Amino acid sequence: MATIKDIAKQAGVSISTVSYALNGSPKVTNETTERILAIAKELNYIPNAAARSLKTRETKIIGIFLTDFNGAFYGDLLQGTKDFLARKGYELIVCSGKQSHWMLPERMIDGAIILDVTFESEELVRYADRGHKLVVLDRELSHANINQVLLDNKAGATLATEHLIEEGHRKIYAVTGPGSSYDSKQRLQAVMQVVERNAGIELIVMEGDFNKEGGELAAKRIMAESEEGLVSAAVFCFNDEMAIGMFNYLAEYRPDIRIGEHIHIVGFDNMELASYSQPRLTTIDYSKHKWGALAAEQLVKLINGDTVEHERIYVTLLKGKSVGPGN
Amino acid sequence: MATIKDIAKQAGVSISTVSYALNGSPKVTNETTERILAIAKELNYIPNAAARSLKTRETKIIGIFLTDFNGAFYGDLLQGTKDFLARKGYELIVCSGKQSHWMLPERMIDGAIILDVTFESEELVRYADRGHKLVVLDRELSHANINQVLLDNKAGATLATEHLIEEGHRKIYAVTGPGSSYDSKQRLQAVMQVVERNAGIELIVMEGDFNKEGGELAAKRIMAESEEGLVSAAVFCFNDEMAIGMFNYLAEYRPDIRIGEHIHIVGFDNMELASYSQPRLTTIDYSKHKWGALAAEQLVKLINGDTVEHERIYVTLLKGKSVGPGN
DNA sequence: TACAACGATAGAAACGTTTCGATTCGAACA
DNA sequence: TGTTCGAATCGAAACGTTTCTATCGTTGTA
Numbered sequence: 074m075a076t077i078k079d080i081a082k083q084a085g086v087s088i089s090t091v092s093y094a095l096n097g098s099p100k101v102t103n104e105t106t107e108r109i110l111a112i113a114k115e116l117n118y119i120p121n122a123a124a125r126s127l128k129t130r131e132t133k134i135i136g137i138f139l140t141d142f143n144g145a146f147y148g149d150l151l152q153g154t155k156d157f158l159a160r161k162g163y164e165l166i167v168c169s170g171k172q173s174h175w176m177l178p179e180r181m182i183d184g185a186i187i188l189d190v191t192f193e194s195e196e197l198v199r200y201a202d203r204g205h206k207l208v209v210l211d212r213e214l215s216h217a218n219i220n221q222v223l224l225d226n227k228a229g230a231t232l233a234t235e236h237l238i239e240e241g242h243r244k245i246y247a248v249t250g251p252g253s254s255y256d257s258k259q260r261l262q263a264v265m266q267v268v269e270r271n272a273g274i275e276l277i278v279m280e281g282d283f284n285k286e287g288g289e290l291a292a293k294r295i296m297a298e299s300e301e302g303l304v305s306a307a308v309f310c311f312n313d314e315m316a317i318g319m320f321n322y323l324a325e326y327r328p329d330i331r332i333g334e335h336i337h338i339v340g341f342d343n344m345e346l347a348s349y350s351q352p353r354l355t356t357i358d359y360s361k362h363k364w365g366a367l368a369a370e371q372l373v374k375l376i377n378g379d380t381v382e383h384e385r386i387y388v389t390l391l392k393g394k395s396v397g398p399g400n
Numbered sequence: 401m402a403t404i405k406d407i408a409k410q411a412g413v414s415i416s417t418v419s420y421a422l423n424g425s426p427k428v429t430n431e432t433t434e435r436i437l438a439i440a441k442e443l444n445y446i447p448n449a450a451a452r453s454l455k456t457r458e459t460k461i462i463g464i465f466l467t468d469f470n471g472a473f474y475g476d477l478l479q480g481t482k483d484f485l486a487r488k489g490y491e492l493i494v495c496s497g498k499q500s501h502w503m504l505p506e507r508m509i510d511g512a513i514i515l516d517v518t519f520e521s522e523e524l525v526r527y528a529d530r531g532h533k534l535v536v537l538d539r540e541l542s543h544a545n546i547n548q549v550l551l552d553n554k555a556g557a558t559l560a561t562e563h564l565i566e567e568g569h570r571k572i573y574a575v576t577g578p579g580s581s582y583d584s585k586q587r588l589q590a591v592m593q594v595v596e597r598n599a600g601i602e603l604i605v606m607e608g609d610f611n612k613e614g615g616e617l618a619a620k621r622i623m624a625e626s627e628e629g630l631v632s633a634a635v636f637c638f639n640d641e642m643a644i645g646m647f648n649y650l651a652e653y654r655p656d657i658r659i660g661e662h663i664h665i666v667g668f669d670n671m672e673l674a675s676y677s678q679p680r681l682t683t684i685d686y687s688k689h690k691w692g693a694l695a696a697e698q699l700v701k702l703i704n705g706d707t708v709e710h711e712r713i714y715v716t717l718l719k720g721k722s723v724g725p726g727n
Numbered sequence: 728t729a730c731a732a733c734g735a736t737a738g739a740a741a742c743g744t745t746t747c748g749a750t751t752c753g754a755a756c757a
Numbered sequence: 758t759g760t761t762c763g764a765a766t767c768g769a770a771a772c773g774t775t776t777c778t779a780t781c782g783t784t785g786t787a
Contacts (some may be wrong), residue, residue, distance in 0.1 A: 074530070075744065076743055076744085077742075078744095079746065084767070086690035086767085087746095087766065087767045087768070088743090088744085089745080089747095089766075089767060089768075089769090089770090090767070092474050092744070092745060092746080093745090093746090093766090096745085100764085100765070101766080101768095102764090102765070105750075105765080105766085107752085108767085115597050117530070119505045119506060119530075120506055120743085120744080121454070121506075121507060121743050121744070122450075122502075122503075122506040122507055122749095123449075123450045123451075123453040123454040123459070123507065123742085123743080123744090124450075124742070124743035124744040124745090124772090125743080125744055125745080126450040126744090126769075126772095127743080127744070127745095127772050127773065127774085128449070128741090128743085128745045128746085128772050129453050129744085129745070129772090129773095131774080132450075132508075133510070136493075140477050141475070141479070142474070142475045142482070142494070143476075143479070144753050147469070148468075148469045149470075151469035151496075152469050152470070155469070155496065155497060159497070159499055164499070164500055164503065165495075165496075166463075166493040166494065166500075166502075167493065167494035168491075168492075168493055168494075169478075169482065170486070171480060171529055172486055172491070173491055173492075173493075175449075175491075176449075178446045178492065179446060179447055179448065179449040179452065180448060181449045181450075181451055181459075184499045188716075203401070203444070203446075215786055217770090221767085231445070250783075259608075284473070286606075287719070299603070316415075317414035317676065319437040320676075321676070324678075346673060346676065349644065349647075349648070349673065349676060350676070351651075352680055357561065391494035403773055403774085404771075404774065405774095413736070413737080413771090414736065414737045414738070414773080414776085415738095415775095416736075416737065416738075416739090416777095417735085417736055417737075419775060419776080420736090420775090420776090421775070423775085427735070427736085428735075428736080429734090432735085432736085444780095447773085447774080448772085448773050448774070448778030450772080450773080450774090451742090451772070451774040451775090452742085452774055453742095453774090454740075454741095454742050454772090454773080454774070454775095455774050455775045456742090456744050456745065456771085456774085456775070457742080458784085474757095508787065538748085556753090598770075647763080673728070684776080728787100729786100729787090730785105730786090730787090731784105731785090731786085731787100732783100732784085732785085732786090733782105733783085733784085733785100734782095734783085734784100734785100735777105735780105735781085735782090736780085736781080736782105737778100737779080737780070737781090738777105738778085738779075738780090739776100739777090739778090739779095740766100740775105740776090740777085740778100741775085741776090741777100742772100742775090743772105743775085744771100744772085745764100745770105745771085745772090746769100746770090746771090747768105747769090747770085747771100747774105748767105748768090748769090748770105749766105749767080749768075749769095750765105750766085750767070750768090751764105751765085751766080751767090752763105752764090752765085752766100753762105753763100753764095753765105754760095754761100754762090754763090754764105754782105755760100755761085755762080755763100756759105756760085756761080757758100757760085
């Protein structure tokens, strides 16, 4: 492994000159630079990232932390983040799991985007206190070194709920995420506000888990509740995955129930999977690519010491065929 | 940012003693170790990864390189890799895109798992020549520092093709991946072998792209070919994603065509998405978790200097409802 | 009592860069 | 011809660890 030292020796110059040359500094004559570059190539020189970042105190790597890798959901978001970072000269790495957290404090990465419930807010604040730059996508957190880019959960949940009401539904099931989820809490709050504003709406809240299993379970319970002579049920699943779980349960165990006719379902996220559902799931849509890109942009600004405002990702209602008029 | 030096000063010992203590070396008395650990905690000491790996020449990080992040497909595989590596004290990071490649030669990672067509084999060999350890999942590559863990493509393609033949189909469409794909080439070869072994089978090969678009396009072409009085068509899509694309095209443009009745489709991969298709897609299944774990295991062995054999992931035919008997 | 052996700790070099503050040398100027 | 200036290059320190070798003091042994 050739080092800068070997190049210096071969070229008959000092290591500082080699370093300047390799970094394209104008301090060095073009002539010398070229000679050094040629020798570097000849020796198969490759810089050592550890040495460089020990000195510069940066790695030009950004980490994004996800709760898990089962991210049919995250593809676009990651792509958006990566695209933006690439333009700014940063690398993106994707990490998951509590045991990966060390990369931030130990300075393996220059900053992090958090979409990962295994990070406790307290932990994040501790890192921010040490000067690490963070962008959180899944919680509210106020700190000079932390920026947040959040979904407009309330708008989304409001759109979804109002849609069900407009279609004439009077009894609404809300299948939430886990109680600890920020997004879920926000959505539930909005749902309750809508229900309050509209007289005569009955709201039944069921705690879900943001996974298919939660949707299946909720479907089962809803079916059990309306045992005889099913009254048209309207369900707002707080994410698409649970909605899909509900579709699955119904397809398997209750082929007599037709979605969009006997039961009405709205999701949240418009994940790719949702576009394959039969009938097409009605859901809350937003640009995941933009979300990722914006998060990256905010993080880079933080790292550069620019001031940043918290940002919000706007959402729209995407009407599929899974909601029909109530009776 | 406290360093080992600060701890040494505070504790009144040398930095070497601190280093030993922090690493739990038996050279240091328990008493001293405890005192040092206490001071380290008090000073909020966190080791510097760059300094450590400059010295030790390792980072304890493994990278897995994917062609893109749209990996509904990869979740289980990544989980398998991560689980195994965690047990061995390694971190997993996921990377994508040509501009990430530097992490390997610049020693930001101790080894890499490659499932990424943007890595050219020549490039990989160059790295292996420099001593980097690699496991490839998407090509055959012979090198002391490279191990391969490949799908049993031929077995899978054979199973799929024979299944169609057994069901009585005589005209088989094969929708391949891009011509450059190793997996695709292997599968096609096996298909052709099966066709050769069975008299009277007509094989039509269409080049696809492993994406939904390719499946849609193929569906369109197949429909166009069999314009009038559709003869029962049997299609082997070389991956599920194209099969799903085909489902989509048919659902949208040819609701008169029933899958499993007028057209018969086999996929490859058994991705999660496939389990939601209507009717359930018949496909080639294998354990992605095991694939990822095995790749990780081989890589760790390579890094430890153990000798390793190339491995193969076995596949099975998963019968859904997308293939029915031919006429 | 003297010495070997050993356990605990200290010292220092090394890993491969970057970068600040010299130094050198030739050209331009007075 | 001597001085100054600037461009090109050099030297050395520093980043924060790990680890080899040296030192020191104590204990056990002859």
